[in-house]
Amino acid sequence: MRAAVYRRPGPAAEVFEIVELDVPEPGPGEVRLRMVTSGINPTDWKTRAGLTRRRPDGFQVPHHDGAGVVDAVGSDVAGLAVGQRVWTYLAAYRNRYGTAAEYAVLPAVQAVPLPDGASADLGACLGVPALTAAHCLGGSPEAVKGRTVLVAGGAGAVGHYAIELAKHAGAEVVATVSSDEKRTLALEAGADHVVLHTEPDVARRIGDLVGGVDRVVEVAPAANMELDLAVLAPGGTISTYAAEPELRLAGGPLMSGNVTLQFVLLYGLAAEQLASAVRWTSDALAVGGLTALPVVGYPLAQVAAAHDRVEEGFVGKVVLRPGEK
Structure with a gap:
């Protein structure tokens, strides 16, 4: 799969690479997603820039948020099926496979069903902000x-x-x-x-x-x-x-x-606190109560420019579209 990675913290143009990685397999309690949209938050560029304590474990595919389709399901997973549309949160937390790639693997609890009427852009806007x-x-x-x-x-x-x-x-x-x-x-x-x-x-x-x-x-x-x-x-x-x-x-x-x-x-939130926030977000999403921010999209190859756009303070949401060349 094609993925954006960095191996050390630093300026986006210096540390980002577009590479080919083996498609990861989901383990117990995990799912693999085919990513449609990868959302970028300030926490993503700050981590990449080295402004937090987190450092890559060999390499890091960044980004917590996104929207995609369940591609494979590990053992001990209930409530999600292959072909199901989902949105994600905290995908890259303690996980080297974030959403800035053609595929991502993450704990199933962090892949939340996306209603039919909600766009992938809206799904990628949720996560950390919502x-x-x-x-x-x-x-x-x-x-x-x-x-x-x-x-x-x-x-x-x-x-x-x-x-x-x-x-x-x-x-x-x-x-x-x-x-x-x-x-x-x-x-x-x-x-x-x-x-x-x-x-x-x-x-x-x-x-x-x-x-x-x-x-x-x-x-x-x-x-x-x-x-x-x-x-x-x-x-x-x-x-x-x-x-x-x-x-x-x-x-x-x-x-x-x-x-x-x-x-x-x-x-730092407890699992039950995150679950409560997810329920509220999902309930509001299901009745059309949430809308997408103004969105600007970049292909995967322009990940450095996308990070720079967020760092400059773009009002709205900057996303990657991993399937676009």
């Missing part, structure tokens, strides 16, 4: 049903799915964005209210729109903590998925507001 959003929202629809949610960075990948999952659960959603273009994206995702964070007195604007906020999904806690505390209702929760190099906290407002501050990293 599951992170679901956990930041409390892990199940009941956590935010009838509540008010503030999504910071509502045009980003996690922000997009935080809006859609919160609306699926019956929450009222206000999002902050940095431009009119991103305002349009957040409104299209279903946000009830969208506020430019550059507007004067943003906290009062949010308060006028929704009153107190029960939960914040936060992309930039260092920059936004003062705003979050200003709009958070007593007993509220701030869930952040950002790896800030330094975060200073105002202990008084946090304590007086009985605030819960939650840090979320998908890799």
Whole structure:
């Protein structure tokens, strides 16, 4: 099979190779997928660049997310069959066969049925962003049903799915964005209210729109903590998925507001927490509650350019199409 690999961390153009590998065989509890679309997340380029502790075991086929078709099933696998369309999550975690190849092998639990009406592009957009959003929202629809949610960075990948999952659960959603273009994206995702964070007195604007906020999904806690505390209702929760190099906290407002501050990293979640996030995502997907981000596609041979596009901050989803030349 053709695959994109890197053998050491470094700049994309220097370390990526397109190689021929033997098609891997699924072991017990695993499935093999013929990949249609491979989604790229910031965690993928950061790992390849050496910004995390993970290093290749000989070689690494990158990318956690994607959509494909079950090609072979190992022993002890139930609920999946050859020919079934699926989406993936965390495919490259502790596994050298990620989704940036014509075939991928991964634990069957990380291949989730993709409804007939959902495109491969949509399937490749889910994974890390949607599951992170679901956990930041409390892990199940009941956590935010009838509540008010503030999504910071509502045009980003996690922000997009935080809006859609919160609306699926019956929450009222206000999002902050940095431009009119991103305002349009957040409104299209279903946000009830969208506020430019550059507007004067943003906290009062949010308060006028929704009153107190029960939960914040936060992309930039260092920059936004003062705003979050200003709009958070007593007993509220701030869930952040950002790896800030330094975060200073105002202990008084946090304590007086009985605030819960939650840090979320998908890799460290327990199996039952991941399963809960997958269920919510799948349920929303089944009723048409989730949509694809703006997608730009590259053939496998242009994996370095695709990584550079993500690293440059493309608003939407960059994907590889392993079957394209």
